[in-house]
């Protein structure tokens with residue numbers, strides 16, 4: 380049986396540290412990511428992540444954005460690189476993932492200071508005290524923890540979105556994407572829930588929040 384701390388979503392992975400580099404062209408720009416054993420998909424960029432990055436909406440105007448469960452940071456780093464007027468937060472519960480993300484922010488984004496920030500947080504925990512609201516929340520969820528936990532997060536998301544803020548995420552169809560869709564329609568107005576892409580067994584969702 381696997382030791383609990385060997386999962387990529389452990390707070391402090393105890394697998395022997397192996398560092399690797401992943402180079403990936405995303406939305407026409409080449410990114411170099413430092414990755415480490417014990418971090419999600421550390422050998423190559425996950426296909427679901429790639430699809431979400433390809434289809435994600437990136438605001439041109441100033442916005443506050445969140446990569447929720449950032450791993451080594453690909454989603455939030457693309458946001459930070461492209462949304463130059465915006466503030467981007469990247470959070471993960473896994474310390475090793477946050478270490479990689481901090482390195483990757485410095486390597487890939489020249490003007491990151493005071494604008495793009497990675498921190499360890501159990502989902503929204505770090506934002507509860509300061510009442511921060513996001514214009515966009517992006518996620519490739521840790522669905523291995525179970526669909527129930529993801530649906531609990533979905534239910535919390537509207538509390539952390541600005542009016543007309545949106546939530547974009549990717550999940551595998553076989554992980555119960557249709558059940559998630561049904562559930563989202565109870566949390567957002569049905570017309571505010573969109574599936575913007577279905578490809579390679581993944582569905583990319585976008586939900587708008589109106590308060």
Ligand SMILES: C[S@@+](CC[C@H](N)C(=O)[O-])C[C@H]1O[C@@H](n2cnc3c(N)ncnc32)[C@H](O)[C@@H]1O
Nearest residue numbers: 388419428448449450471472501502519520521
């Ligand atoms: C499927 S991975 C996606 C990682 C990264 N966004 C990517 O696309 O490569 C989900 C991430 O959620 C993180 N995670 C799991 N439980 C969490 C929690 N309670 N709070 C914050 N992040 C969590 C995991 O450590 C993991 O990095």
